[in-house]
Amino acid sequence: MYQSKLFVKTQKEVPKEEVSINSQLLLRAGFIDKLMAGVYSFLPLGLRVLKKIEKVIREELEKIGAQEILLPALHPKENWERTNRWGQEVMFKLRSRSGKELGLGWTHEEIITPLVKKFVKSYRDLPLALYQIQVKFRDELRAKSGLLRGVEFIMKDLYSFHQTLEDLENYYEKVKKAYFQIFKRCGIGKQTFLTLASGGTFSEYSHEFQTLTPFGEDFIYLCEKCKVGINQQIIKEKNYRCYQCGNEKLEVKKAIEVGNIFNLKEKFARYFNLTFKDREGKEKFVLMGCYGIGLPRLMGAIVEVNHDEKGICWPIEIAPFQVHLISVREKREIKKTAQTIYQLLENQKIEVLYDDRAKSVGEKFVDCDLIGIPLRMVISEKSLRKKSVEIKERKKKVARLIKIKDLLKFLKEKLSLC
């Protein structure tokens, strides 16, 4: 991609009311645009990151046997009356011209349970895991902190269906592992902790995946020993101990919930009479689990964790591009070499953003640091004299020269390692 053709330029300044790191950097670097509080557009750079995150999630969920579907965002009132959740204040409600009452989906148990009921009749049809990556609407009283709490946002929601509690609990553990794998690949593994939380209208307890960041909206009580946390909501009503080791010395940290998983058991199966016949021909309720990840929030959390004073430092797997190519002088020879290398990388399917703009080098470097692509490749008179290009990793201070003839080999190793 030629940077001169890229939609949206970087900005030096950002509206002063934007305080959170993720919104400042993502707005300045041109990844997103704000339409209103809690509602954002994703621009080419931002969408590329979002798609990369989706890819990571899909890969990890396919590994645990989940199948992707896509459910509607527009829901009829009846499904929500079944579960007594039509009254939930987070639901945006509207009316069709003919007077039909509709709601915009903020979660999908009410839709997927009757869907699954149409097809699951026997123990032979179980277990089953279905997920979607789709838009959710939540009428939040207070959208906040850029991408961290939106009113409209993309969510991955997974639902699993089981014959026995044991099978459900096994799958629940599998999802935990898959989630940690997802967060690790997204570059927030070290800052993300499993946290015991309330189950809301779903279940008694749930587990959250909380990423430590000063702009988070939750306080979690962290046990240093077990590396697990307890949400403040639970601490308030129960006790102050680690639920694993009993440790009473818990550290309070601000964090953002990037994932939440629930053991629903029979709850929704009962509402919709979702049953199956077991081997003995006995009718039983299907047991369910549900598992969510908010994608924009995850993206925001990634920025909160991976940045420095100059800009974003994207982890390689979810970076909008792998290489940021910059030519220092507009001399014909240098431009020509840069163009050749650009084509070479494109042909090798290496994702490269080529800064071909007629800008000063300083400006290109500043934008490069702000945008945060993992590898910066500079082509200059200096490097060409040594038949080399200069490569600097975004997170490192120093650059190194790589011979042009070794370039592809070097990049392939580097990119697969990261």
Added chain:
RNA sequence: CGGGGCAUGGUGUAAUGGCUAACACGCCUGCUUUGGGAGCAGGUGAGUCUGGGUUCAAAUCCCAGUGCCCCGACCA
């Protein structure tokens, strides 16, 4: 939903109740420039969130509304 703050060209800011609302960045034209947001010259762009009020006179004071941000509550 309770509390607090803010609202002026595209962006960031300035402007004792009083002159044609100023400056920087951006953007456009031309020339020059290219290792860390380059230089010169010329140009473009707002009537100050909306509605009312006070006043000879309002960006500025008062009232209401709206929007945005922050703290709290809520949080599936």
